[in-house]
Structures are given as C-alpha cells and as structure tokens.
Amino acid sequence: MNAMDNDGFRRIVIVGGGTAGWMAAAALSQAFGRHKRIELIESDEIGTVGVGEATIPAIKNFHLLLGLDEAEFLNAVNGTFKLGIEFENWGRLGERYIHPFGPPGADSWAAQFHHYWLKARRLGETASLNDFSFESSLARAGRFGLNGERKPNYAYHFDAGLYARMLRAYSEALGVRRIEGKVVDVNLHSESGMIESVRLESGPVIEGDFFIDCSGFRGLLIEQTLQTGWEDWSHWLRADSAVAVQSESVAPPAPYTRATARGEGWQWKIPLQHRVGNGIVYSSAYLEPDRAAKLLLDNIDGRPITEPRQLRFRTGRRLLQWNRNCLALGLASGFLEPLESTSIHMIQNSLIRFIKLFPARQIEPTEIDQFNNDVRLEAEYIRDFIILHYHVNQRTDSRYWTDCREMSIPDTLAHKIRLFERSARVFRDQYELFAEQSWVAVMVGQGIEPAAWHPFVNNLPDTELKNFMAETRATIARQVGRLPMHQDYLNQLQPGNREPRVARAGA
Ligand SMILES: Cc1cc2nc3c(=O)[nH]c(=O)nc-3n(C[C@H](O)[C@H](O)[C@H](O)COP(=O)(O)OP(=O)(O)OC[C@H]3O[C@@H](n4cnc5c(N)ncnc54)[C@H](O)[C@@H]3O)c2cc1C
Numbered sequence: 001m002n003a004m005d006n007d008g009f010r011r012i013v014i015v016g017g018g019t020a021g022w023m024a025a026a027a028l029s030q031a032f033g034r035h036k037r038i039e040l041i042e043s044d045e046i047g048t049v050g051v052g053e054a055t056i057p058a059i060k061n062f063h064l065l066l067g068l069d070e071a072e073f074l075n076a077v078n079g080t081f082k083l084g085i086e087f088e089n090w091g092r093l094g095e096r097y098i099h100p101f102g103p104p105g106a107d108s109w110a111a112q113f114h115h116y117w118l119k120a121r122r123l124g125e126t127a128s129l130n131d132f133s134f135e136s137s138l139a140r141a142g143r144f145g146l147n148g149e150r151k152p153n154y155a156y157h158f159d160a161g162l163y164a165r166m167l168r169a170y171s172e173a174l175g176v177r178r179i180e181g182k183v184v185d186v187n188l189h190s191e192s193g194m195i196e197s198v199r200l201e202s203g204p205v206i207e208g209d210f211f212i213d214c215s216g217f218r219g220l221l222i223e224q225t226l227q228t229g230w231e232d233w234s235h236w237l238r239a240d241s242a243v244a245v246q247s248e249s250v251a252p253p254a255p256y257t258r259a260t261a262r263g264e265g266w267q268w269k270i271p272l273q274h275r276v277g278n279g280i281v282y283s284s285a286y287l288e289p290d291r292a293a294k295l296l297l298d299n300i301d302g303r304p305i306t307e308p309r310q311l312r313f314r315t316g317r318r319l320l321q322w323n324r325n326c327l328a329l330g331l332a333s334g335f336l337e338p339l340e341s342t343s344i345h346m347i348q349n350s351l352i353r354f355i356k357l358f359p360a361r362q363i364e365p366t367e368i369d370q371f372n373n374d375v376r377l378e379a380e381y382i383r384d385f386i387i388l389h390y391h392v393n394q395r396t397d398s399r400y401w402t403d404c405r406e407m408s409i410p411d412t413l414a415h416k417i418r419l420f421e422r423s424a425r426v427f428r429d430q431y432e433l434f435a436e437q438s439w440v441a442v443m444v445g446q447g448i449e450p451a452a453w454h455p456f457v458n459n460l461p462d463t464e465l466k467n468f469m470a471e472t473r474a475t476i477a478r479q480v481g482r483l484p485m486h487q488d489y490l491n492q493l494q495p496g497n498r499e500p501r502v503a504r505a506g507a
Pocket of ligand 1: 016017020021041042043046047048049050053054160182183184214215216217220242279311329332338341342343344345
C-alpha cells in the first residue's frame with residue numbers, strides 16, 4: 001500500500017474564523033503540516049461572537065502542543081494570569097469564595113484535606129477552606145509569579161479578537177489558506193449524504209474531504225445542512241441571554257475572574273492588560289434586555305469603551321458533534337454558559353480527540369460513536385458542575401434564585417450533592433473535567449455543611465491537627481509573600497524586560 005492509499009482525507013475545509021475556527025486551523029496545521037490542504041472560510045460581514053476571554057489551566061497544554069512561547073503569547077493577546085474564579089453572592093448575599101485552580105492544603109492517602117479542615121473547624125478553626133489554598137491566597141493578595149518556591153496552577157484571560165488573530169498568523173505560516181466570503185450553499189453527495197463542497201456568495205465552490213463547522217450558533221453545516229438535532233438543557237440552565245461591554249482599566253489587573261451573582265443573573269469581570277471585559281448572563285424570562293444593560297453599566301468600575309452588546313443563546317448540545325464528514329466545534333457544537341470558562345476548553349479537547357481519531361481511508365462509524373460518546377459525557381459532567389452553582393443557594397431575595405434552588409436537577413448531580421452532604425466525599429469519573437477539589441470548593445463555598453468527615457482524620461491527635469492547620473497557613477503566607485504583584489510580573493514579561501530565551505534555557 002502506498003502512502004496515498006492511506007490518506008483519503010487530504011482536503012480539510014473549516015467554515016468559520018472565530019476562536020473555534022482558528023484553534024482548529026492551528027491544531028490541524030500543526031498536526032498535519034502541509035501534508036493536508038487546509039482552508040478556512042470566514043465572513044467579515046457576519047463577524048465573530050467577540051466574547052470568550054477566560055480560560056482554564058488545560059489551555060497551557062494546547063499552547064504546548066502548538067509550541068507557543070508564554071510571554072510572546074501573553075503580549076500578543078494583552079493577556080493576564082488567572083488563578084481561579086471569585087464567586088460573590090452565590091450562596092448568600094454578601095458571601096464570597098474562590099474556586100481556585102489548585103487543591104487546598106495537603107491530602108493524606110485516605111482523606112482529602114477538606115476532611116481535616118472540617119474537623120479542625122469543630123475544634124475552633126475559623127479560617128475558610130480558601131485560606132488553605134495557595135492559589136486562592138495568591139489571588140486575594142493580587143500576586144503572581146512562576147519563579148518562587150512553589151508554582152501555582154493557572155490559566156489566562158485574553159482578548160478573544162487578538163487570540164484569533166495570533167492563531168491566524170500561526171496557521172497561515174503553516175500553510176493554511178484563508179478565504180474571505182460568505183457560505184450560501186452546501187452540497188451533499190447524492191448517495192452517501194457526505195458534504196462535498198460549499199459555495200460562496202461571490203461564486204467560488206470550495207470542495208473538501210472533511211468539513212469542520214465553526215460557524216457559531218447557526219451551525220451552518222452540522223444543523224442547517226445535516227439536521228443533526230439538539231438536546232436542550234435550558235430547563236436546568238435558564239440563562240438565554242447576555243449583555244457584554246468593555247471598560248477602561250482603573251486598577252492593576254486582578255489575577256482571577258470575578259463572577260458576581262445579581263438578582264436575575266450573574267456578572268463577569270475579566271481583567272486584561274489594556275481593558276476589562278464585563279457582562280451579565282441572564283434569563284430573559286426574569287430580566288429585560290434594557291434592564292440587564294443598565295444593571296451592567298451601573299456595576300462596572302471604569303468608563304465603558306464599547307456599546308453594550310446583547311447576545312442570545314440556547315443551552316444544550318448537538319446530538320452528534322461529529323456527523324458524517326463534518327465535525328462541529330465551538331458554538332456550532334453546543335453551548336454551556338461561561339460560568340466556569342469551559343467553552344474554549346471543550347474546543348481544545350474535541351480537537352485533540354478528533355486528531356487522535358483522524359480518518360485515514362474511510363470514516364469508521366464506530367470511531368464516530370466513540371468520539372460522540374466521549375464528548376457527550378464530558379459535556380454532561382460540566383453541565384452538572386454549572387447547575388450546582390445555581391442550585392445550591394440560600395438566597396431569598398429574588399424569585400430567580402428561589403426557582404433555581406427549587407428546580408429538579410439531573411440524577412447524576414443529585415447523587416454527588418447527597419454524597420457530599422452525608423460524608424464529605426467526592427468521586428471523579430474518568431471523563432470529568434473538574435477534579436474533586438473543584439466540587440469541594442463550590443459545595444463548601446456555597447454553604448453545604450457535610451454531616452461527617454472521614455474517620456481516618458481522627459488518627460491525628462487534636463493538637464497535631466491544630467498545628468498542621470497553622471503550619472499549612474504559615475507556609476502559604478510565606479510562599480505568597482515572596483511573589484511579586486501580578487502587574488509587576490506581567491511587566492517582567494514585556495519584550496524589553498525579558499531575559500533572552502537562550503540564556504534562560506541555559507543553552
Ligand atoms: C456571553 C458569552 C461569554 C463567553 N465567555 C467565555 C469565556 O469566558 N470562556 C470561554 O471559554 N468561552 C466563553 N464563551 C464561549 C466562546 O465565546 C466561544 O466558545 C468561542 O468564542 C468560539 O466561538 P466560535 O468560534 O464557535 O463562534 P464565532 O465567534 O461566532 O465565530 C463564527 C465564525 O463563523 C463565521 N461564519 C458564520 N456563518 C458563516 C457563513 N455563512 N459563511 C462564512 N463564515 C461564516 C463567522 O464569520 C465567524 O468567523 C462565551 C460565550 C458567550 C456567548
């Protein structure tokens with residue numbers, strides 16, 4: 001068999017040039033180089049969704065795969081570091097906690113740290129679980145650094161438009177051809193039903209062997225053409241709208257995202273180097289767009305630098321993310337609101353899974369099934385984690401929060417909550433994105449009081465437990481205190497202030 005026999009999918013067409021489209025172009029061109037012809041079609045007239053600026057730590061793996069230099073990347077996208085998300089008013093009005101990107105304290109082999117903390121509280125400990133987390137403490141202190149005694153786990157905030165631009169330059173350098181134009185027609189093979197080509201408004205027909213639908217909410221190929229179907233989750237996640245505005249920075253950027261619950265929704269604040277991204281995610285059944293925009297403008301720190309932009313969405317997922325010779329990515333594949341900044345991660349994960357299963361000679365239905373099953377499970381676990389934030393609240397000040405508390409929830413989530421309430425235990429399935437510590441941070445942060453801690457903790461005498469807690473905090477305080485302020489660390493990464501790369505690598 002010669003090489004050509006094993007290479008039936010040489011022409012890849014990506015429809016859409018938002019974050020999803022350019023992430024796909026970058027990853028596919030990195031994986032296959034000029035060996036495949038990769039074309040990306042995007043329409044300036046339609047534009048991109050223009051939001052999506054907070055990430056989770058796994059994005060560093062994506063950048064590793066692309067071979068990006070961290071400082072160059074941050075400077076190209078006006079990025080900042082993110083150590084977690086601060087949730088305010090979620091459990092009760094006036095309360096706040098951080099969901100950090102690292103575990104608190106230190107676990108023993110049988111019991112995680114929070115079991116020790118639960119017992120210590122019974123003995124009089126007043127510090128919160130967050131106080132035992134390096135990442136939370138660093139976030140609260142406004143500090144960040146990677147050259148200290150301990151390296152935090154972190155992600156980034158970045159300008160979505162600049163991110164797409166950076167990935168475009170990367171992809172074009174690897175041979176990706178960008179085509180500006182609006183797709184108006186999609187042609188299917190009369191027998192197989194596979195997509196054969198797309199036609200642009202200006203006339204040209206672009207043929208391909210495999211198509212990646214990154215066309216955003218409209219799902220031009222996956223839904224409008226292949227009619228894949230949709231599973232609706234809006235009975236659990238009621239938000240169907242957002243209003244976004246950018247504002248001037250009035251303070252150094254905090255190294256974390258803020259998610260503040262309001263009366264009928266929640267507000268995000270994402271600090272970048274040059275500006276702040278703000279928005280309110282809300283349900284139109286509870287809050288009118290004009291009131292949402294006013295609520296947003298009344299609650300931003302700096303002067304707005306854009307007009308408030310309204311967005312509508314539907315929460316749920318396509319029944320198949322991979323259908324025939326079409327893979328949907330990003331908003332075309334489904335939508336979960338940005339409360340835990342998971343959408344960009346799901347693009348990245350789907351891409352990596354897809355590249356691992358990239359067809360050679362023909363598309364194997366069993367491989368498609370495997371892919372669709374894996375991404376479905378991943379999405380359902382993330383969905384449950386987001387519902388948790390809404391459902392576990394004690395707020396009595398608005399009908400919205402009462403309705404969220406009283407709604408029925410998926411059985412999988414009800415099981416997790418029950419387990420934690422009874423014995424403080426959390427288990428992680430292999431498909432789950434969020435680790436045990438994330439569930440614990442949110443469940444404790446929003447006021448669940450487990451009935452018991454692990455009996456293993458009782459092996460430690462009370463005085464030793466108290467010392468262990470005090471030492472953990474003292475160590476964190478020392479580690480935090482030695483790191484620079486976030487803004488100072490960002491300044492160190494500016495081109496003129498960096499040590500030459502070769503010198504750093506010791507070459
Ligand atoms: C309010 C909100 C906040 C969010 N915040 C976050 C966050 O903090 N973190 C996170 O990870 N994610 C977030 N997301 C999700 C994130 O924005 C998206 O996952 C990401 O931007 C990917 O979008 P996309 O590329 O799929 O779609 P888009 O950005 O909508 O891009 C669609 C592309 O398709 C092109 N196109 C469409 N139709 C045609 C056509 N007929 N012909 C040619 N081209 C066409 C458009 O021109 C565009 O280039 C948020 C989403 C929303 C709605």
